Amino acid sequence: MVMFLLFSPVFYAQEKEDNSDFKNYSSSVFNSRQVAFSVVSSMDKKAQDNLNAKIQSGIQIQQIGDLNKVKAFLKSNETKVAVNQNGDRNELFLDKSAKTLTQNIVQQGDNNKISDFTLHTNYNVNMEMIQKGDNQNIQNIGTNSLSKNMKITQTGNGASIILINK
Amino acid sequence: MKKVILSISAMLFVGAAAIAQGNTSSVNQIGNSDQGLVTQNGSNNGSLIDQLGDSNKSEVFQGIQPGLYAAKDNKADVKQDGNSNGAFISQSNQNNEAYQTQKGNSNKATIWQDQIVNAPSSTGGYDKAWQTQTGNNNTATVDQGTTGNEKPTGAPFTPAQIGHANGVPVPVGPHSKNEATQTQKGDNNVAYASQGGVSNKSWQTQTSPSGTSAADKNTSNHYQYGDKNEATTVQNGTKLTENTLQIGNLNKATVTQTGAAHQSIAFSKGNSNVIVVTQSN
Numbered sequence: 001m002v003m004f005l006l007f008s009p010v011f012y013a014q015e016k017e018d019n020s021d022f023k024n025y026s027s028s029v030f031n032s033r034q035v036a037f038s039v040v041s042s043m044d045k046k047a048q049d050n051l052n053a054k055i056q057s058g059i060q061i062q063q064i065g066d067l068n069k070v071k072a073f074l075k076s077n078e079t080k081v082a083v084n085q086n087g088d089r090n091e092l093f094l095d096k097s098a099k100t101l102t103q104n105i106v107q108q109g110d111n112n113k114i115s116d117f118t119l120h121t122n123y124n125v126n127m128e129m130i131q132k133g134d135n136q137n138i139q140n141i142g143t144n145s146l147s148k149n150m151k152i153t154q155t156g157n158g159a160s161i162i163l164i165n166k
Numbered sequence: 167m168k169k170v171i172l173s174i175s176a177m178l179f180v181g182a183a184a185i186a187q188g189n190t191s192s193v194n195q196i197g198n199s200d201q202g203l204v205t206q207n208g209s210n211n212g213s214l215i216d217q218l219g220d221s222n223k224s225e226v227f228q229g230i231q232p233g234l235y236a237a238k239d240n241k242a243d244v245k246q247d248g249n250s251n252g253a254f255i256s257q258s259n260q261n262n263e264a265y266q267t268q269k270g271n272s273n274k275a276t277i278w279q280d281q282i283v284n285a286p287s288s289t290g291g292y293d294k295a296w297q298t299q300t301g302n303n304n305t306a307t308v309d310q311g312t313t314g315n316e317k318p319t320g321a322p323f324t325p326a327q328i329g330h331a332n333g334v335p336v337p338v339g340p341h342s343k344n345e346a347t348q349t350q351k352g353d354n355n356v357a358y359a360s361q362g363g364v365s366n367k368s369w370q371t372q373t374s375p376s377g378t379s380a381a382d383k384n385t386s387n388h389y390q391y392g393d394k395n396e397a398t399t400v401q402n403g404t405k406l407t408e409n410t411l412q413i414g415n416l417n418k419a420t421v422t423q424t425g426a427a428h429q430s431i432a433f434s435k436g437n438s439n440v441i442v443v444t445q446s447n
Contacts, residue, residue, distance in 0.1 A: 057429055058407075058428065058430055058431065059428075059429065059443055059445070060431045061431065061432045061441050062327070062433045063433065063434040063435070063439045063441065064434075064436055065435075065439070066436045066437045066438055066439070067436075067437070067438045067439065068434070068436070068439045068440070069441075070440070070442065071440075071442040072443045072444070073442075073444045074443075074444070075445070075446050075447060076447060077447050078427075079428065079445060
């Protein structure tokens with residue numbers, strides 16, 4: 001009991017700091033380091049519609065900077081993918097087979113990486129992945145009913161997230 | 167369209183003019199409203215035109231007075247077989263080569279290769295371009311130039327991307343070893359390549375025998391400005407479009423599309439960027 005009392009203000013202070021960091025986010029928080037935020041959320045119907053409206057058609061890739069890489073292998077009846085990499089040494093590996101695919105990917109900064117692999121799914125996939133900062137990393141494997149409308153946002157430096165969707 | 171402005175007062179039915187050493191020209195024409203014109207200035211130019219049937223037309227100019235007749239080792243080889251084909255080759259200084267082969271229907275093919283800045287002594291030599299088209303309403307244009315390469319002006323590229331392209335200094339330095347190979351088969355395809363800089367490469371292959379409709383032709387465009395950029399496109403299917411714009415050095419884009427209704431826009435500005443897109447359904 002004494003031990004609890006002694007340490008409880010410390011716990012409280014920590015909790016308060018974390019809450020203040022993420023008070024603007026309503027979604028799950030996977031990584032709460034002060035220097036990097038990782039937010040994974042599910043897009044509602046309105047957000048999905050907005051995403052579909054934002055990406056007009058086909059594959060649109062823009063890279064500004066040096067040594068950036070995009071490798072996309074896609075198999076879908078309807079594909080709308082927008083990739084924007086701004087900085088140096090950013091990498092995207094995207095390999096997906098889906099019924100329809102609408103995906104937006106933004107990497108802004110240096111040394112960011114995204115690997116998104118789905119062997120096959122029959123879902124209509126709406127997905128958004130945004131990394132702003134340096135040395136961020138997202139690995140997403142598989143697509144299921146939870147992840148088919150997923151949005152991942154990482155900001156700061158050095159955040160990393162691995163999602164395995166069975 | 168661009169560059170060398172030529173004044174030809176009268177289009178000859180068959181015309182050939184050559185000045186200075188070692189030029190050769192051979193024109194064979196059979197049937198219908200064929201036209202052939204060859205003008206060569208300078209060193210070891212060679213030209214061969216072979217046209218058979220329908221409203222064919224061909225013009226070859228090699229080394230038109232840049233620095234007055236030091237037109238070097240240009241070659242041109244044009245073969246056309248049937249229907250309303252037209253082919254045009256204009257090559258200026260140094261070691262350009264260009265071959266165009268067309269068969270059937272309303273094909274067009276144009277190649278511009280010129281190195282004119284401070285001609286002739288300071289040019290870098292060697293452009294290469296061959297185009298092969300078989301059937302239907304194909305169009306293929308190669309444009310490897312120093313004095314005003316055609317640039318994209320609008321969609322599908324964004325205004326910001328067009329702004330970057332407009333920021334490329336033109337004329338760029340006289341280039342060397344640029345290459346462009348374009349091969350098309352069947353149904354209303356279009357391919358265009360524009361390269362300014364040194365050692366750029368561009369290959370485009372479109373094969374769609376009975377795979378696309380005339381209203382939604384396959385299209386592939388490459389625009390490259392800088393040094394050692396490389397763009398490769400292979401398309402086979404229906405309603406496929408691809409556009410690549412690369413500004414900088416050592417950028418590489420490879421797009422492969424098969425199936426139906428795929429679109430790809432690849433834009434890189436900077437150095438050593440890589441884009442690989444493979445789509446199917």
